[in-house]
Amino acid sequence: MTALETSQKLKRAFGDLISEPAEFRGEITLKLADAERIAEICAFAKNELGFDYLVDISSVDNYGEDPRWTIVYHLYGLGTDVLSVSRRTWRGEKASCPP
Numbered sequence: 001m002t003a004l005e006t007s008q009k010l011k012r013a014f015g016d017l018i019s020e021p022a023e024f025r026g027e028i029t030l031k032l033a034d035a036e037r038i039a040e041i042c043a044f045a046k047n048e049l050g051f052d053y054l055v056d057i058s059s060v061d062n063y064g065e066d067p068r069w070t071i072v073y074h075l076y077g078l079g080t081d082v083l084s085v086s087r088r089t090w091r092g093e094k095a096s097c098p099p
Contacts, residue, residue, distance in 0.1 A: 001049075001050075001079070001080055002080075003021075003027070003028040003080065003082060003083045004021055004023065004028050006045070006049045006050075006051070006080060006083060007021040007028045007030050007083060008021065009048075009049060010030060010041065010044065010045065010049070011030075013044060013048075014037075014041065014044075016033065017032060017033050017034055017037060017041075018030050018031070018032060018033070018041070019031040019032075019033075027082055027084060028082075028083055028084065029072075029084040029085075029086060030083070030084070030085050030086070031086050031087070031088075032085065032086070032087040035071075035087040035088065038071075038073070038085070038087055041085060042054070042073060042075065042085065045075055045083065045085070046075075049077070049080070050077040050078070050079065050080055051075040051076060051077040051080060051083060052076075052077050052078075053075070053076045053077060054073060054074070054075060054076075055074040055075065055076050055082065056074050057071065057072070057073055057074075058071075058072045058074070059071050059072065060072065060086075062088075067088040069088065070086050070087070070088050071086065071087050072084055072085070072086045073085045073086070
C-alpha cells in the first residue's frame with residue numbers, strides 16, 4: 001500500500017481533522033487541525049495501517065506566522081512508504097507524544 005492510499009484511509013477515518021494529502025518529491029504529508037489528537041492519529045496509523053516505526057520528530061520554525069511552530073512526525077512501516085503528519089503549535093503548548 002502506498003503512502004497516498006494510507007493517507008486517504010486516514011482522511012476517511014478522521015474526516016475534517018486531517019487535510020487532503022499533499023505530495024512533494026514523492027513524500028505524502030497530512031496536516032492535523034487539532035494538535036491534541038496526534039496520539040490518536042498515530043495510534044490508528046500504527047494499529048490499522050502498519051506504520052510501526054516513528055522515524056523522527058522534527059520542527060519547522062515559521063517565524064512571523066501564528067502559530068509559529070510546526071511539529072512533523074515521520075512514520076514508516078515495512079511494505080509502506082514514509083508518511084509525514086504535521087501539526088501547528090505555539091511555544092509552551094503541551095501535547096502528548098504518540099505511543
